Amino acid sequence: MQEIEKIKKRFEDEILTVMASEIKELEIKYLGRKGMIAVFFQEIKNVPEGKKRKFGQDVNELKAYIEEIIKARLEEIKSQENLKSLEKDKIDVTMTGLRLSNGAPNIITQTIREVEDIFVSMGFDVMTGPEIESDYYNFEALNIPEYHPARDMQDTFYLAQKMLLRTQTSPIQIRTMETYKPPIRMIATGRCFRRDAADSSHFPIFHQIEGLVVDKKVSFANLKGTLSEFAKRMFGKNSRIRFSPSYFPFVEPGAETAISCVMCGGKGCPVCKYSGWLEMGGSGMVHPNVLRNVSIEPEEYQGFAFGWGIERIAMVKYEIPDIRMFYQNDLRFLRQFK
Amino acid sequence: MLISMKLIKETIPNNYSASQLAEKLTSLGIEVEGIRKIKHNFKHITTGKIENIELIHDTKLFKSIINTGKEKLQIITAATNLKTGNIIPVALPGSKIANGTAVGKKNFKGVDSHGMLCSVSELGIENDLVSNEEKEGIFLLPTDTPIGVPFENVLPVDDELFEVSLLPDRADAFYLAGIARWVEIIMARDENRPANFSKIGQLPDIQAFGKNDVEIEISSKDMCPFYSGRIIRNIYVKKSSLNLRQKLFLLKIRPINNIVDVTNYIMKFYGQPLHAFDFDRLNGKIIVRTAKVGEKLTTLDGVERKLNNHNLLISDDSGPIAIAGVMGGEETAVTETTKNIFLESAYFSGQAIAKSSRSLGLITDASTLYEKGIDYKFQSSASKLAANLMKAEANGSPSEERTVSYILKKQQVKVRYDRINSILGEEVSPSDVKKYFDFEGFKYVDQGDKLLVNAPSFRQDINIEEDLIEEVVRMKGYNEFKEKMLEGKIKSGSRTEFEDFLLRLKDKLVALGLVEVNTVSLVGIPLLQSVKFSDAEELVELVNPLSEEMKYLRPTLLATVYEVLERNINVGVEDIAIFEIGKIFHKTNKYFEKTQLGIMLHGKRVEENGLKVSLKYDFFYLKGLVEEIFEGLNIAVNFSQKEYPALHPFQVEEIIADGKEIGCFGRLNKDLEKNSYYASIGVDELYKLYVKKIKFIPYSIYPPVKRDIAIVLNGEVPEQSVREAIFGLRIRELKSATLFDVYKGAPLPNQKKSLAYSLEFSSFDKTLTGEEVDKFINEIELSIKEKVQGELRKK
């Protein structure tokens, strides 16, 4: 009995001190055919009859115990060996990742897309038109005849043959109303040209978003509701809009539209010149002359229209200080908008 | 436009502060962009009269005795424009002039000087508010200026000036009385009462002396619906009185002489341009007509002008005497010696004057006012006001007025209550509508469901019902209306297919690692030449470009995309992969705009790094991009040889789809940025060819069999021919042939190369056996031998 305990104790000491390479030896020493356990089994016959059973049990337990420990040790050694064999694959995982330089859509494309998505979800169709326009579509049909004082508001690049570079996306209103019958809900986005010298807020080339709704009962309240909803979705749900008197010959009543300053929320800051508001563009109720020009009866149909600057929207939304940056195409600028 | 708060308060007394008024005006559509406060910083400057003045012997100085009302001062001056009797500003000892210099007692060569006589600049007065001769020497004040009064009471320097920016339809506010009327509207609204404009410009009673037998004939009635003429006899042309001078000062008018000053005053204050002719230089009757070709007139400014049939003229029996509403003629102008004048007060149509003044490139204060649209009922009043002033200023005797009128009675404008509600989307009560019109001084007749409105004659902006609805909005307040969402049948919106296509194409290009640029559409010849642009098609030229660099609409994206490349390289960006999709333009008998795609590559896609992995942009990277684009759009693409001026002659290919050239790509030619690659593709053509629908193509469930082969052949044979020789067999089981090695050199003979391909075979029906694949390889071997004279080496 004591022998068994002694052997167990001895095994426990040995297993802790033995080198990995000696485990097999140890296994033979205890569990081998001539090992210590085998010796115990041989001794069973010498044990007195009354204790034989108990002795047998104890030897079996010891055998199972030793087997288990050796198995565990062997597995541990194996996994250490595996690890060692992988060490040749060791890398400095703290190095930075390998990256392909990525593409990025232009900030103007992104802004147009975002604006279009909002209006498309409100049931507006997106229309397009040419950049080279006739005087008729850009001015005449929009109630701006030749020598109209409003022509001075938009310095125009002219081509030969009474053609010009469109100064606004509004000609697309006319093209749309010539093609489709009311009800009309449309927006148009695109490049416009004005003969302005470049400064931080002007550039001879810019983009506009134009909106037009014509139906039987479309009202000024709908214009306010639509632009207000757009502002909330574009600039955040606390955004508000403000209308102020303005003049565009193709709308009456006409209004300038501003949004609450995105920087200060309307309290006043340097960005909004302490007014709390940022002017975004014009809007108003479609002038009856414009409807008549496209053979829509103003007594039957009425509508609203608006035109905002895309660069202006992006400048406000992304805090871009200078409109010229859109056209410098510095990759350090463009890559920021992914 | 600068508007004097002082003059506004004088015209319409009110208790608003300048900033309150500015805010209220802005909210009504008269935008006040800023307020300039002007405060003089001189002290103890008074008016004095020169009692005596004499040259001090042996000097260039004068000794003057000045009567300041309280005392007589001896003051030494170097000014040479003085004589006894002049009234001048005197800085008393202990005073300060405008620039802050203190004035005291001085001694010049033994003669005491007690104070200083002041020039315009020493008083801090802007040069353009005084006449030319007043700029020199001591400021000579009008002869009726009282002695011994503080200078700031003589010319009211202290003021607050509104910087007003007006919308084009605010013709009624381009002059002081107009702004004053809006102040009256503000007061009426705040006090909830009708506006009363009669306090602005009370008309004088004048006695007419003498006949007016000048005949007036109008032959262009639509251009000149009203003409008024009045003779003012026995005038003295001289400096204006202090009273008028003070008004000119506040209206920022430079004084000239009493007659011109009066006409300028009426124009700037009341908005009615007037013209004074020297009556003695007129010959016969006054005729208002358009100019005939060949007629000429030398205008007041001394320029001889060739007239054209857009010019409306005032002429007499001997020819043109004025360009109506623009500028008078020199011949009949008022001079120092003029004794009798003929005063014109006319209503010319805005469009006629706009055409006339623009056809001459001559824009004047008068033409600007006419162009915007003046008060069509004010001509006689203006004539009366001017005559009265000329009587006071120049001692003249006004004759009776003679007028010719073709003014049509202005129609009343109807506004229906239900129309107001329908347009605004909100109920505005009839009593509110009437109240708003009262605030603006409109007269109306109530017809139950609508109003018939007579707007004042200066309101040229009220012509249709919608104009009146705008006034309802203006008076109620633009932000006092509710917001409502659109109603009606909900239908889904969409982009046009082309727009959708463009977005899809852009997404694809971005996914391929390209950054989208957005360049200007206007270019100059030097830029086009720098990218070797030479195309038969005619450029689209601007008539009025901003500069030579922006004179043409771009005929290609290459030029401006190349500029972006250079600019980025210059600022130290080394790796550039960009694209633009934009319009290009050309001209035949009409204008064309097309959409083009330009791609530019330079540098590498993966940074040099410790991992020794790098990916440089080169010809095949770009070719791969092009192939990806076409594959993404399901368009079959081919390439063939062609040369382009901008591209390297040995690293270039033409892109062909649907049997037509659709673009090209290659390395930039020498003299352009090195190691840069450009592709140009017609987007309109892509759109026509692209197949939106994608259909599932089944693939084999049996394992593929791979075989590597090498083909030895003449080094000049294009690889494309080898591929064609292999795929030309149309072996259904051949799924791919991947070129994995190109080799030249020993042990191959000179001029030979070896192309190694990995071929993949599979069948839909079964696993292919070795023998079957051998059969295919044999077929390929034969084809290679026959088509490209190549020799197959099998493993």
Ligand SMILES: [Zn+2]
């Ligand atoms: Zn702010």
